[in-house]
Amino acid sequence: MNSPIIIGNWKMNFNASESLVLARLITQSIIQQKIDSVEVIICPSFDALVHVGEILSAARISLGAQDVFWQEKGSYTGEISASMLRAAGCSYVIVGHSERRKYMRETDEDINKKIKTALDSGLVPILCVGETLEERREGHADLVLIRQVIHGLQGIQLKKGDRIIVAYEPVWVIGTGQGIDAESEKRAIQVIRQALIDLQPASQAISQTRIIYGGSVDETNIEDYISLPEVSGALVGTASLTHDSFIRLIKRIA
Numbered sequence: 001m002n003s004p005i006i007i008g009n010w011k012m013n014f015n016a017s018e019s020l021v022l023a024r025l026i027t028q029s030i031i032q033q034k035i036d037s038v039e040v041i042i043c044p045s046f047d048a049l050v051h052v053g054e055i056l057s058a059a060r061i062s063l064g065a066q067d068v069f070w071q072e073k074g075s076y077t078g079e080i081s082a083s084m085l086r087a088a089g090c091s092y093v094i095v096g097h098s099e100r101r102k103y104m105r106e107t108d109e110d111i112n113k114k115i116k117t118a119l120d121s122g123l124v125p126i127l128c129v130g131e132t133l134e135e136r137r138e139g140h141a142d143l144v145l146i147r148q149v150i151h152g153l154q155g156i157q158l159k160k161g162d163r164i165i166v167a168y169e170p171v172w173v174i175g176t177g178q179g180i181d182a183e184s185e186k187r188a189i190q191v192i193r194q195a196l197i198d199l200q201p202a203s204q205a206i207s208q209t210r211i212i213y214g215g216s217v218d219e220t221n222i223e224d225y226i227s228l229p230e231v232s233g234a235l236v237g238t239a240s241l242t243h244d245s246f247i248r249l250i251k252r253i254a
């Protein structure tokens with residue numbers, strides 16, 4: 001049985017020294033409380049990656065980045081490559097978060113290129129998919145998920161050892177403290193799983209791709225969200241920003 005995955009996405013909330021303080025607290029708690037049954041991944045901002053990674057390694061917490069560019073090198077001002085992230089100690093990278101789709105106008109095509117680069121460099125991409133409230137109200141939620149999974153992973157042949165995490169994050173739930181009901185979550189996860197099976201041989205789609213849930217996950221609801229057998233963990237924003245709330249959340253499932 002794989003351990004559940006908990007990913008803390010710190011977004012643009014901390015500078016490097018603030019990130020170090022939080023990383024130290026989380027690392028200490030994981031060690032002291034002997035939490036080893038949960039795969040914890042922390043995604044700080046780029047400036048904090050190297051030093052946060054060094055601290056996290058003491059507790060075997062993995063390091064992830066919040067984005068990557070698809071080119072390897074060159075005149076791409078402001079961007080960061082997959083090999084740079086590897087050199088900074090990352091094993092994971094979030095791709096296609098709804099905030100990037102919204103504010104940076106990232107398209108499924110951009111996201112597809114990022115996922116390919118990430119896999120080629122040995123990073124595990126965390127592909128975020130999810131419908132907006134408008135898309136849901138118009139009855140298009142399933143279509144949006146299918147499009148984002150199929151286009152995001154178009155042309156990708158998973159090699160032995162490659163892994164992908166798909167995070168279902170209903171956009172209208174992120175950062176709101178609202179929840180999604182169990183039936184809607186279940187349906188969305190089934191739609192995503194079927195899209196994955198349509199893309200890859202079924203055995204690969206299941207063994208190399210894990211699906212997690214994200215959107216206002218905290219210590220009070222984590223068990224409900226990951227109780228579906230198909231859901232392998234959670235992508236956590238707000239509740240990962242303080243040591244206490246993050247550790248309490250992890251302990252609920254440890």
Ligand code: PGA
Pocket residue numbers: 009169173174175176177214215216217235236237238239
């Ligand atoms: P939230 O963020 O937990 O604050 O809803 C989740 C995310 O954006 O990944």
